Amino acid sequence: MKSPQDKIFEGEFLPHADALANFAYYLIQDEDEVDDLVQDTFMKAYKAIDQYQVGTNSKAWLFRIMKNTFINEYKRKKRQGQKVTYEEIVTFHDEEESNLTSYTDLRTELFSDMMGDEVMIAINELPRDYRTIMILCYVEEFQYEELAAIFDIPIGTVRSRLSRARGLLKDKLKEYAKGLGYTEENINKN
Amino acid sequence: MREIQQLNDDVLQRVNLYLDGAMTQEAAANFRSEMNHNPAVSEALHHEQSFRDLLRNSVHRRKASPNLIQNIKDKIRTAPH
Numbered sequence: 001m002k003s004p005q006d007k008i009f010e011g012e013f014l015p016h017a018d019a020l021a022n023f024a025y026y027l028i029q030d031e032d033e034v035d036d037l038v039q040d041t042f043m044k045a046y047k048a049i050d051q052y053q054v055g056t057n058s059k060a061w062l063f064r065i066m067k068n069t070f071i072n073e074y075k076r077k078k079r080q081g082q083k084v085t086y087e088e089i090v091t092f093h094d095e096e097e098s099n100l101t102s103y104t105d106l107r108t109e110l111f112s113d114m115m116g117d118e119v120m121i122a123i124n125e126l127p128r129d130y131r132t133i134m135i136l137c138y139v140e141e142f143q144y145e146e147l148a149a150i151f152d153i154p155i156g157t158v159r160s161r162l163s164r165a166r167g168l169l170k171d172k173l174k175e176y177a178k179g180l181g182y183t184e185e186n187i188n189k190n
Numbered sequence: 191m192r193e194i195q196q197l198n199d200d201v202l203q204r205v206n207l208y209l210d211g212a213m214t215q216e217a218a219a220n221f222r223s224e225m226n227h228n229p230a231v232s233e234a235l236h237h238e239q240s241f242r243d244l245l246r247n248s249v250h251r252r253k254a255s256p257n258l259i260q261n262i263k264d265k266i267r268t269a270p271h
Contacts, residue, residue: 043265
């Protein structure tokens with residue numbers, strides 16, 4: 001006979017295991033540690049299950065637990081016992097949104113010539129805070145409000161990080177396009 | 191030149207807010223109307239959508255292994271909550 005907590009766990013939490021494994025990878029980029037982070041996240045969620053309100057956004061709740069677990073456990077290991085906040089491990093300082101948008105755009109035709117692996121390399125080269133927010137927004141399809149809650153940042157910062165992440169990724173892809181033989185004129189949209 | 195850049199930045203910013211579903215209903219309706227009348231805006235939307243498709247299609251999605259799921263289930267059987 002399963003307890004109500006076990007039913008919630010299996011019915012609402014476990015279905016997000018694949019998405020959490022994906023997020024874990026983009027957080028730590030170490031295949032060997034992905035399973036540990038996923039398992040730790042689920043154990044913490046189970047221990048805190050009484051704080052979870054049934055029927056609310058379990059996916060965002062779990063992602064937030066994973067982000068906090070990553071900060072407090074995995075980064076601490078590497079910093080020899082020191083706790084750090086997410087903001088301390090952000091590689092770039094967030095800038096004013098108005099300063100971030102630059103009209104980097106690439107020709108659509110160019111995308112068909114790009115190999116998935118090259119795009120993956122470019123994504124993996126992005127700083128962690130940009131890489132993860134981009135994956136959560138465009139692959140996991142979280143809304144701005146959910147991203148703000150997961151990363152503990154204002155919505156304006158969500159917008160600016162995404163904008164900066166897109167710009168950085170496009171710049172990297174542009175470099176790749178040049179390697180394919182495209183010239184500056186036919187890479188840029190305008 | 192600077193004014194053109196600023197105009198393009200503004201278009202790109204609105205395209206992204208639109209695609210992210212972050213506009214109010216009214217702003218989204220205005221944007222759609224603008225898109226129908228301004229080819230530059232619809233072209234920018236097309237490019238941005240292609241960029242996102244490329245991103246989505248390129249990301250290798252990890253899966254939690256059956257062993258991992260089983261380990262988690264085994265652990266919660268013995269864990270207090």
